[in-house]
Amino acid sequence: MTDNLTEDLDDLARDLDATHVFHSWSAQGQPSQLVIASGRGCRVWDHSGREYLDFSSQLVNVNIGHQHPAVVSAIKEQADLLTTIAPSTVNLARGEAAKRIVARAPKGHSKVFFTNGGADANENAIRLARLHTGRDTILSTYRSYHGNTGAAIVATGDWRRIPNRYARGHAHFFGPYLYRSEFWADTPEQESERALQHLRRVIESEGPATIAAVLLETVPGTAGVLVPPPGYLAGVRELCDAHGILLILDEVMAGFGRTGRWFAFDGYDVTPDLITFAKGVNSGYIPAGGVIISDEISADFDAHVFPGGLTYSGHPLAMASIVATLDAMESEGIVEHARQVGAEAIAPALTELAEKHAVIGEVRGEGVFWALELVADPETRAPLPAAEVGRIKGALLERGLLPFIADNRIHVVPPCVVTADEVAEATAIYDEVLGTVQL
Known part of the structure; x- marks a missing residue:
């Protein structure tokens, strides 16, 4: 292509975008260039x-x-074989993707519920926690982002939840952030101890018997890459266990290599009950996400219907891209x-x-x-x-x-x-x- 033609394509893209595309988290009168x-x-x-x-x-x-050529090739090959299929059917690509994901999960987590991204992964993790415990409240931190669907955006702590409060049963607390400590801490150890005491009091004040789960990003991402201080996640796990509360770790951003580990929580002494993922599992080549479910929770639905589902859950193109991504990440x-x-x-x-x-x-x-x-x-x-x-x-x-x-x-x-x-x-x-x- 000539320089003029390629520049014309850039201008055409901008014109079409400004005229017809409605962007997320944006004032529409200020189009991106x-x-x-x-x-x-x-x-x-x-x-x-x-x-x-x-x-x-x-x-x-x-x-x-x-x-990545291996992932692009896998998507093309799957498209030639089968482009889409209902989630209620059995599909080899879906099974292979789930197998690779649970192979890297903690022992006792054998099932994956596939979603279309991270927000609906967190949405369904919340649903699973409420159904399993019979409780309603979800606790999450103010410095967090869990997605822009009904419960996920209300679980989010930052400003984006405020105009979107359409879901029930959420309360927030402050997580550790030593540089801007809410707890007057001077060391990582102090920050961890005091943040845990704060969470303990929130649990007591909200009523432990009403709380279904604590939902945390293992390493809060959009909130500032807030690496948890020593003992914090293990302490949250202990508080949850003491009150029959589930622990959901949101690995949507932190998972699949981002921290230099398959899962961010692999670097901490903690095993969650539910693990949400998306993003890095296939590098976003095809929209995909999911919830890794502990065996105890998944057993609830052996004889009872799980009241949730998505038309494109476990979409074959997305599953093929997961398989290729995880295999390439392993081999390379x-x-x-x-x-x-x-x-x-x-x-x-x-x-x-x-x-x-x-x-x-x-x-x-x-x-x-x-x-x-x-x-x-x-x-x-x-x-x-x-x-x-x-x-x-x-x-x-x-x-x-x-x-x-x-x-x-x-x-x-x-x-x-x-x-x-x-x-x-x-x-x-x-x-x-x-x-x-x-x-």
């Missing part, structure tokens, strides 16, 4: 060939990278690579940036799951104003880096296949842009 036409690995580009290094993994879901050592590149390239690079730029208040994360918290004042830790964060985002894009920005943070979340050279390339761009910030 960023066109993405294709990608490969950690890079994407528009029709005219302008390239971006993708350090957002889109919505922190393209764990295996863009256009992608999860171990994410752990290694995080420890050996990302962590030291971001630490060096923080030492150089006072605007970085804290660096935190693991694997390919990191956040730079930006502050206007390192002493008071006042968040960097939104207008300046927006300017930073624009400057990163101008330099060919596609960032993930949330509130006053840059989330450093490249695909799990990112190389050390690509980390260095991104770091140089962060360095240049952050160097323009005046405090």
Whole structure:
């Protein structure tokens, strides 16, 4: 294609989008100008060939990278064989996908309920918890995001739940976040102990016999990549066990390699009752998610009907993409690579940036799951104003880096296949842009 023609395609895409597409979480009168036409690995580009290094993994879901040939091939092969089938039928691709998922789950978790994404995974985990316990209340943290469906968005703690309060039976509490501690803690151990005491009091105040489940992101993602302090998740498990409350761990963003482990909770002394997943299980190539169910809970429905279902649950194209993704991640050592590149390239690079730029208040994360918290004042830790964060985002894009920005943070979340050279390339761009910030 000529340069003029490819530029015309970019303009056509923008015109069609502005005229006909209604975007999520957006004021519709401010259309995006960023066109993405294709990608490969950690890079994407528009029709005219302008390239971006993708350090957002889109919505922190393209764990295996863009256009992995094995996954693309598996989708094509499945499309030639069978494009769709009802969820009530038996399908080999669905069984193979479930087999691979439960092989990485804790012992005693043998069944998967497939959904179309992470929100409806959390929705159905909540349904399972209420049916199993006969209780109603779901506890979740204020710093959380669980999806934009009825119960999932009300379980969410951030601002997005406020205009969407259409579901019953939810209460919130504060989880640990030492940098902005709600508990006047000075150490990770104090933060863990005091956050657990806070949760204990919330459980007592809400009435333990009314609480079906505690729903937590193992590592809260959009809320800030809040790696839990020592003993916290194990302490939550103990509180749940003491009161007959189920523990649901939301691994939608943190799972399947993001933390350098298959599941984020593999790094902590905790076994959940229900595990929700999506995003990285097939890198978002086809919409898919699900709930991994403990044997005790799944047994409830051996003779009783589970009152839930989705037309596209276990869709063959999605299942084929899961099988191919997990097989490729295994054979290519992608999860171990994410752990290694995080420890050996990302962590030291971001630490060096923080030492150089006072605007970085804290660096935190693991694997390919990191956040730079930006502050206007390192002493008071006042968040960097939104207008300046927006300017930073624009400057990163101008330099060919596609960032993930949330509130006053840059989330450093490249695909799990990112190389050390690509980390260095991104770091140089962060360095240049952050160097323009005046405090």
